Every structure is written in structure tokens, then in C-alpha cells.
Amino acid sequence: MSQAPEVTAFFDEASNTFSYVVKDPESAACAVIDSVLDLDYAAGRIAFDGADEIIAHIRDKGLELQWLIETHVHADHLSAAPYIQDALGGQVMTSEKIIEVQETFGKVFNEGTEFQRDGSQFDRLLKDGDEYSIGQLRAFALLTPGHTPACMTHVIGNSAFVGDTLFMPDGGSARADFPGGDAGVLYDSIMRVLSLEDETRLFMCHDYGPGGREVQYQTTVREERENNIHVGQGVSREAFVKMREDRDKTLSMPKLIIPSLQVNMRAGDVPRDKDGNMVLKVPVNKL
Numbered sequence: 001m002s003q004a005p006e007v008t009a010f011f012d013e014a015s016n017t018f019s020y021v022v023k024d025p026e027s028a029a030c031a032v033i034d035s036v037l038d039l040d041y042a043a044g045r046i047a048f049d050g051a052d053e054i055i056a057h058i059r060d061k062g063l064e065l066q067w068l069i070e071t072h073v074h075a076d077h078l079s080a081a082p083y084i085q086d087a088l089g090g091q092v093m094t095s096e097k098i099i100e101v102q103e104t105f106g107k108v109f110n111e112g113t114e115f116q117r118d119g120s121q122f123d124r125l126l127k128d129g130d131e132y133s134i135g136q137l138r139a140f141a142l143l144t145p146g147h148t149p150a151c152m153t154h155v156i157g158n159s160a161f162v163g164d165t166l167f168m169p170d171g172g173s174a175r176a177d178f179p180g181g182d183a184g185v186l187y188d189s190i191m192r193v194l195s196l197e198d199e200t201r202l203f204m205c206h207d208y209g210p211g212g213r214e215v216q217y218q219t220t221v222r223e224e225r226e227n228n229i230h231v232g233q234g235v236s237r238e239a240f241v242k243m244r245e246d247r248d249k250t251l252s253m254p255k256l257i258i259p260s261l262q263v264n265m266r267a268g269d270v271p272r273d274k275d276g277n278m279v280l281k282v283p284v285n286k287l
Helices: 049-060 081-088 098-108 184-195 221-227 238-249 257-264
Strands: 005-012 016-024 031-032 039-041 043-049 064-069 091-095 124-126 131-134 137-143 152-156 157-162 199-205 218-220
Touching: 005 049, 005 124, 005 199, 031 049, 031 131, 039 049, 039 199, 049 081, 064 081, 064 131, 081 091, 091 184, 098 257, 137 184, 152 184, 184 238
Parallel strands: 031 064, 064 091, 091 124, 157 199
Antiparallel strands: 005 016, 016 031, 039 043, 131 137, 137 152, 152 157, 199 218
């Protein structure tokens, strides 16, 4: 808690996603968390405006990129990690549980044997509790599944980047109905996050501006524990599971789930056909 990373947020309005540049205050070292690639799905076109903004920030500040962190396999946007890595270096890392996600969705998308289901597309796979550093900043990874099997919360100094495990207090929690998701496991993971010190800063991956308010991305463990509409004030596991399962039945699939899963389980690389052209599959009645 004595170390306070310098955090710069970048917002992708199309997917309501926050990406972060997390800097060591004692050096030029930094990490990028949950970057976004621009996709016009209807036109089949990708662009790099959001990623270029992050790259420009890192270059303008004279920073050294060490890590590109994926908190989980996102279902609502494509990762820009390979694009940023090509420009600035660094290593891409995620949970070792990516292997479970690759196995599940390798079947959904009818991927052949050329698609490796061993996490080898990533530079580093993290186990629960694994430690790493960003310059002098100490960090460790907490396995927080439930939304997906591979979700991780990254605790960096006095801050935690929770991915889709939690939303702002008035936003509640993430859905748990994707393949490999589990509402009870999600509750356990949220309790694990909320066992961190009260003043730990929590940074969200998404915010949808409930009630029409402006989007927000930062809160604290104390604020979530006291005011989160899904888990605050000691909501029981049983009550949460019922609420979450009932609510999830009413939700439609994310608009970009089909391209996002194909790309993100490959660490952000877009699949290609035998001629090297970027292609995406549309599985029918599989999700």
C-alpha cells in the first residue's frame, strides 16, 4: 500500500472499455492493461486509433513498456496488445487458465490442430499469487474467475485492476453465463477482491453510466463493500447467485463476442486463412 502507481485511463466509447497505462513513480517503467483495437464489424475493418493514442502517450512521456496485461479473454472488444507490442516492445501476459478458454472456444469455432491450446501465444502465463514488477513497483496476480475461468485481478502497489469481476458500486458485477462462467465462483472471487485493504484503489475495465451519469473508472474496496448494488452490505452467496442467474437470462450477447473471442484467445492476433488473409468465423447456434 505504500506504493502508488501513476495511472492514466483511456476510454473506448464503442465498447465502454477503459484501458490503462500504469507507471512506476520511481522510473520510466510502465504496463498497459486491457488495450482495445478498433473494429467496424459490419464493414469488416480494423483500425488503431485507440492503440495509437496509448502509444503516443508512452512515447511522449519517455516511458518504457514492460508488460501488456490482459485481465481475461474479453468478449466485447478486440485486444490491441500485438500492435502495441510491435511498436514499443514489452511482454503480453494473462492467466494460465487461458488454456481452458482456448479449449472451450477452439471447439466452438471449429479450430484445427494448427490452433495451439497451450497458451503459447502469450509471453507469460500467471498462476494465482504470481508476483512481478513494473520497475520498482511490486505487483501480484489474483485468480478471480466466475465471469470467465481465466479472469485475474492485478494488484499493483495500492491499486487493483479488476477486469470484469466488478463494476462501479452502482453498476454491480459482471455476468457469469458465458461458457466456463459460474455465478457462485464469481461471488467468491468478488469477496476475495473485497478482502483487500479498505483504501485499495479499484480500477474498472468497463462502465456504462447507470442512470445517465458520466462514466467512471475508479473506486475503493471500502466503497464497493458498503455500496455495491449486487454484493454490498453483506449480501449472501445464495442471494447473489439467484440475482446473477436471473439477471443473466435477460441479457443479450455482446455485439462483438464472435470476433473478440477468436482474436483474444490468440493474444490479440487475428486468425488468417491459408493465403495469409485475416478472416473471422461465425459459428451458428454455438453460443
